[in-house]
Amino acid sequence: MTDAITQRLQIIEDKLAIYELIASHPPSADTALADYTASVYMPDGVFDRGGSLDGAQGAEAIAAFILRPEHEEAIRGGLAHFAGLPLIDLRGDRATVTSYLQIIALDKQGERRELANHGVSTGYRIHRVVVNRWLLERHAGRWKIRSRTLLPVDGSDAPRQLLARGLSSVLQSQN
Template sequence: MTELNLEQRLRAIEDQLEIYRLIASHPPSADTGADFYTRQVYTADGVFDLGDELEGARGNLAVAAITKTPGHQQAIASGLIHFTGLPIIELEGDTAYVTSYLQIITPDSHGEPRELPNHGVTNGFRIHGVWANRWSLVRTSEGWKINNRSLRLLDGSSAGREILEKALERYQSNDAP
């Protein structure tokens, strides 16, 4: 591994902070239907790959349009929550790869009301599912943008595990720090 100078190290830190901000902004944008956000953060030819189970989209306009579909709007009205884990970021010059977990949580409309002292009463929440995310980002003149996002359900099948394994590939070589 080559030693980075101070300027290169600072740029890497700034890149990671910008990427964290980009990835962390996804849940609030999805949960509010902020299509304007998605249009800005995907490349014009960006891909949202949902596998064989759900329909994805190609192009920032098409990806953004998903947030305005009747189904997504109904999910928002029902209390849709995208809850993510801290992502793993791999920087490779003007390209970056991000791997993260995504939980979809919804209010449990059939749950028994429960009180938590100093926090009120709710029927609780239900984890609808947990997915593995793999984001490919590119540096543009406007900052980091999403070029591809693949999302796979973690249901015991290999598709989700394969996404998670990609985040650990660098540790299989002698190049790991």
């Protein structure tokens, strides 16, 4: 294979691996698989949930988030993390990923409705929508999370700026 084809294939493989890494977050959070969460963060990784929620530093501390009794209560109450397709800015062994995440919760107080062929439900509601900025690094051939910052989409400038940074970095890499 030529060097150009080898490089293009590496980019494709890296992006697929990154898609898989980002896509793994909702199932790992919604099943409280802390061992998995710890395995995808760098040992000194950072989880920054903005100014209104607590964060953590270090893979073990980050993984402990999903073992909290409050998180288990949310899971038992019908919690679902729903991720949007990530925007990836790949730069060799580093990548910046920008994405949306919806926190969806069972609406226990909603009106019961039947949907043909799908049963009866009180429905769900979107509890929160956040913008994520993931900084990833390749170590020993595997992509890991160096840091993750998430900001609620609340009408303020910060999440909008985070999204704009993601778009502008991808635009720069294409030029």
